[in-house]
Amino acid sequence: MRTWCLCQICTCGRHHCPHGTTRIYENSGGSCATTEYLEKYPTYGIVLPPQSLKPKEEYRAYGGKMEGITTFKSDYRPYEIDKQPRHAPEEYKPKQGVIDLGTTYKRDFNSYKVHPVVIVRPLERQQVKKGKLDTVPTYKDDYRAWDIQKSELYKPQQTYYPPTVRFGNSTTFQDDYVPREIKPRQSCKPSPAVERSTIPFSGNTSHRLDYVPHQPEFKLAKPKDSYKPPDQPLEDLTTHRCDFQGLIGETAKICRPAHTRVAQDAPFEGSTEFRDSFQAWALPAPQVQKVPEYFPPAGTMQLQSTSHLDYVPHQATRVLPIRPASRRRNHSFPFQGKSTTMQDFPAWESCRQGLIKQEPQIPSPSGKFDGLSTFRSHYVPHELIPTKSCKPADAPLKRSLPFDNVTTYSLEYMPKKLETCPASYPSPPGYLFETTNSRGHKFFRKIAPVVKAF
Numbered sequence: 001m002r003t004w005c006l007c008q009i010c011t012c013g014r015h016h017c018p019h020g021t022t023r024i025y026e027n028s029g030g031s032c033a034t035t036e037y038l039e040k041y042p043t044y045g046i047v048l049p050p051q052s053l054k055p056k057e058e059y060r061a062y063g064g065k066m067e068g069i070t071t072f073k074s075d076y077r078p079y080e081i082d083k084q085p086r087h088a089p090e091e092y093k094p095k096q097g098v099i100d101l102g103t104t105y106k107r108d109f110n111s112y113k114v115h116p117v118v119i120v121r122p123l124e125r126q127q128v129k130k131g132k133l134d135t136v137p138t139y140k141d142d143y144r145a146w147d148i149q150k151s152e153l154y155k156p157q158q159t160y161y162p163p164t165v166r167f168g169n170s171t172t173f174q175d176d177y178v179p180r181e182i183k184p185r186q187s188c189k190p191s192p193a194v195e196r197s198t199i200p201f202s203g204n205t206s207h208r209l210d211y212v213p214h215q216p217e218f219k220l221a222k223p224k225d226s227y228k229p230p231d232q233p234l235e236d237l238t239t240h241r242c243d244f245q246g247l248i249g250e251t252a253k254i255c256r257p258a259h260t261r262v263a264q265d266a267p268f269e270g271s272t273e274f275r276d277s278f279q280a281w282a283l284p285a286p287q288v289q290k291v292p293e294y295f296p297p298a299g300t301m302q303l304q305s306t307s308h309l310d311y312v313p314h315q316a317t318r319v320l321p322i323r324p325a326s327r328r329r330n331h332s333f334p335f336q337g338k339s340t341t342m343q344d345f346p347a348w349e350s351c352r353q354g355l356i357k358q359e360p361q362i363p364s365p366s367g368k369f370d371g372l373s374t375f376r377s378h379y380v381p382h383e384l385i386p387t388k389s390c391k392p393a394d395a396p397l398k399r400s401l402p403f404d405n406v407t408t409y410s411l412e413y414m415p416k417k418l419e420t421c422p423a424s425y426p427s428p429p430g431y432l433f434e435t436t437n438s439r440g441h442k443f444f445r446k447i448a449p450v451v452k453a454f
Contacts, residue, residue: 003434003443006423015423017441018042070239092257106273116281140306160323174344184353193361201378210387 006017422428431444 003445004431005441005443006428007441009428009431009444010421010423011419012421012423015421068237068242072239073243076243086253086255089255089257092260094260111277116283158322171340174340182350184356187356191358200380201375202382203379204382208384212387212389 006015010016422430427433428444430447432447434443434445436442
């Protein structure tokens with residue numbers, strides 16, 4: 001027979017079985033709707049929160065007079081301050097005798113004599129020239145000029161013959177071009193004529209037609225509170241003025257020793273350690289190289305160069321040009337300066353096209369300006385008709401029949417009986433306890449109803 005758990009018997013969803021510890025490794029086959037958190041932290045019943053013992057923050061006005069004693073005044077105890085003894089400096093007395101100016105550098109450093117550095121520059125070698133200089137270069141000695149004859153040209157000789165017939169062929173432009181007359185283009189500009197309307201001007205707007213004037217609501221003016229000065233005077237006594245007591249003390253003495261100027265009659269020695277250790281060396285005078293005296297060569301100078309001596313002039317004829325010789329003919333008739341372009345394109349007699357002006361349709365005024373504008377002449381005043389409001393009047397509805405308090409909710413609402421959850425009882429009615437599961441579920445068996453025999 002089928003068994004029912006307490007979780008399944010509950011109809012309100014608030015009652016569950018008191019589960020024990022979760023057993024992970026048991027293969028019972030049943031599903032558990034609980035978690036480890038719900039097992040460790042069970043829900044409690046309806047418990048009211050504890051009442052707070054914190055006192056209420058209510059302002060309690062103190063009726064007595066305020067004392068001027070503070071915690072600092074009550075707790076503070078003045079102590080007697082003793083002055084600390086100060087050390088009196090001794091009088092400065094200069095030492096007698098000679099000051100030892102020796103240093104550790106003079107004591108540890110042993111000076112030695114340094115000789116000047118010898119110059120490592122090599123000695124100058126004088127070359128002795130003997131004999132005559134050979135002025136023949138290697139290029140002139142190694143390369144000799146060859147006797148090469150000029151090669152003949154293999155290009156055939158062409159002679160130019162001018163044409164005897166006049167060139168009379170027409171060009172492509174002359175064959176395809178057809179001259180046409182120039183016609184003035186039609187202007188697409190709209191006409192500046194003013195179109196006058198016959199309908200009178202209506203000055204009504206949507207704002208004038210739809211606007212309904214309303215009277216503004218009356219606002220109550222709130223009176224301003226006048227300033228009332230306090231009756232009691234201001235207490236300007238502060239804590240510093242009450243607690244501070246000025247103590248009369250002595251001024252501090254200067255601990256700096258008196259400045260005594262030491263005067264010496266001996267003259268100042270201008271020698272230093274650097275001047276004593278590093279003495280000036282005696283350098284030898286630099287040797288001046290003697291320039292030999294110039295003697296001009298004897299004899300006359302030969303102004304002939306190698307090009308003058310080796311060049312041999314050749315007798316060569318001048319190269320004639322290949323172009324044909326011009327055959328100028330002396331004619332008695334005048335020169336004809338006409339060309340095909342001048343014959344095919346003669347100059348046209350054309351003049352600049354003038355401006356196309358249309359006659360004004362509106363005649364210009366001749367008399368004095370009247371001061372009447374177009375708006376004033378065409379405007380027709382109309383009476384303002386206020387727009388009728390479509391809002392219903394705020395009038396209470398009065399009926400002769402009494403008020404019927406029957407509503408749709410009261411007619412259709414069916415009250416339901418509150419049923420008690422069977423799991424709220426220690427033993428649910430109509431069920432018999434059978435077993436408890438390893439997970440803590442309590443299973444009940446449903447009691448079959450008893451059938452009465454007739």
